[in-house]
Amino acid sequence: MATDKYAPPDQHSCTAPDSSWLSRGHKNQPQWNALGAVSFILISGGMSLAWGAGFAVHSAHREELLMTSHMEVSWYAAATVGAVLGALCTHRLPLQPVYIFGSCLVLVSGILFLACHECPAAIITARYLDGLANGLVFVPAMATVGEISVRGMRGLLASTVEQLSCNTGILMQLLYTAVWQVDWNVTIAADQVHGVLSIVYGVVALALASTLCVESPVNLLLRSDEQQAVAALRHLQRPYMVTSETLIQLDEHKHYVATNREMSWWQSVRMGLPPLLKLLALRSLNALCLTLVVWSALYETAVQVATHYQAWPYVIFGVMRWCGCFCVLLLVDTTGRKKPTLFGCFSCGSFALAFATLFGRTPHMITALALLFSLQFFAGLGQTASAVYLTEAFPLAVKPHYVAVVYVIELFLRLIFCSFAPSPAGIVAYFYVLGGLSIAFFFLSIFCLPETRLTTLSEAQHKFSKWFNKDF
Template identity: 40%
Template sequence: MQLSCLLVIVGGILFAATQLYVEAMMAARYLNGLANGLALPSTLSMAGEVVVFYKRGTYVSATEQMCCTLGIFMQIVFSVSWSPDNDLTADQLQGVLCTIYGAIALCLATVFIVESPVQLLRQGDGELAIDALIRLQYPKAVTAETNDQLTEHSSYVAHNNALSTAQAWCQALPALLRLCLLRALYAMSTSMLIVFTLTLASTRIYGLSSGPYMLFGLLRLAGSCSGAFVQDTLGRKLTQLIGFMVCGAASIALATRFSTEDFVRLPDLKKALWILLIFQYFAGLGYAPSSVFLSEAFPLSVKRMCIAIAYILELTIQLAVCYVELNVHTSGIYFYGLGVFTLLGFLFGHWYLPETKYLTLRQAQQKFRDFS
């Protein structure tokens, strides 16, 4: 975590110190990407291990989905509202913010971070595990709940230590396939074609107004917040099914707004814009459980590697879409495909994704062992 923070700080300094210097900006983005890739698997894995089981859904979903969508929203706000007459460009402002946030994160990682009690037990450090549990609760004292958590973590570690590497991968494979499909759909919901469609519709209808862009980011953030805060009440599965059902219908409705002609009528563009905004809210809602599933589905010895594989697939989908020709015909085909795949994902989630609300990590892992 400290290394990731340092990379973000260095990248931010490069952004802030240069103006229209492409090589430095590319280097800064590479550093930020490297930091993000280093942090995500450990963050999701650790988040599921340090939080009590009856709050795991909310905290884990908020850790990834809310932070990611908040970053998107902030990027949109600065990109569309920052005046070119200011001394700092929008990219330089981003660099300043990266430097500040990286420094804050470095301080938090150095002073307040608590090692996972699960990992400490796995290393045989029982006393350090108890100390970590005490630091993670209030009041900071050994209570009955502390002992219960220690017992459950010990059982979780013993269950996973009994698995060989081959057995761990065999148990992880069904969950990995399911969650790779889920994260691939997640990548499609935030791809370059989504941004192109938003820009096309907004520019044709509202000109240079920044309102639709801000509303786009705000609705995605609101959907992620709503999804995160109901993970331990409505549950993972119901949240995902509601989001997928609406997103699938909205995608197909959006695709019908684009005719086979090069010119799209203004009323169709206006409807497409509002459908796209609705889609973003329910996409934030529907994909909120994916972070929780990643944190709890895999055997302990291969958990970080499986999370990394799912994340690599997600980014590969994002990169592949960037090579698609951006035009209204492509948007129509893309949204038809996205709608069909999302509705299939709805059926897939109904049949093959388990409900893990109020389950311990050991119980949740067992739910993902096969395709039943």
């Protein structure tokens, strides 16, 4: 029988499910522990994204954020630099020192927010540090998360580390924003709360990076250190011993490295172009669902529904986005990645078009607000699988560089639409465009987006390299 060069020997030997989902979660928990530091750094990044997207009306620097570009640009510029550095470090340097350095940057950023909350220069510096930390860890984490996890948990791990963490940070930002919106009699400034939370995230991330970080087995195999690769695999599953399953995973990784080493640099570049374009389109929609325009739409709609614009619209907005992401987490390795992505994008586009139609019509503002909340739910739902696609899609030689390209383009789009306050007509046009792009992506993705659940990295990479994939 002919063999598929993308399928390693005994490729189905380690796909049999354990007795329960909980037992599998317990067995594979060390894989999450290895990336726990990244999760907390990205929670801090989610707060900074929301802070720069308008959800900082409580801040003493709100006017400066809108009137001057430096405070706004700082986080995105530093994250871009961090992504470039992260791409250069991935598969060249060990992961642990990168994660430790990123954790320290978040910690210092939180200290600046807490101690110098009235000083604009200190806030700008803090945003630079937090952005650098997020860009620095995002690329190596997304490039290696699929190498650290077993195939049956890859979707859950990647989506939790990136999407759930970022949406948790957004939710935290909106929750404490809500507290200050209702004018509670407190002595601590809201920006100081941002600092306290960042300090907590930085300390926890530093502790996890220092004690539980495990190197990517693929990274070690690239250095021809098979013994350390076996040791890494041993520490990524309970019990901490070498089993037949460990050796099967080692064979998968060796096959993955060997397959990619057969390709030249230019072959890898060409093979990575189809997934690059697909993921640029998907992640661009993610960026467009949380910008200053979206905040302006929330504000303009909510003030006509709530007499004094109380805190609840912020809370519901953040909770809906977080719940949309959480609902998909447990499905990406069973139902798959493609179905939730298609359903989320189609629903998001439909609600965006409906909101644009109703926005500004006073008798229908409560309906428009409900549509905006629903849009955020389906934005979270539709983007959850994009995290695992990032770690599966690209050839090994160009993976960190293409992940960095996707991340930088996403940052650039967020920055463009966070740099000005739109008019009501601009909000309507924005949501019509968002809805149209989401629907167009839905129809194209039916034929172009692959389904990669329970595949090896080599198989997923091969599927993504094709322009058309009609599998579900």
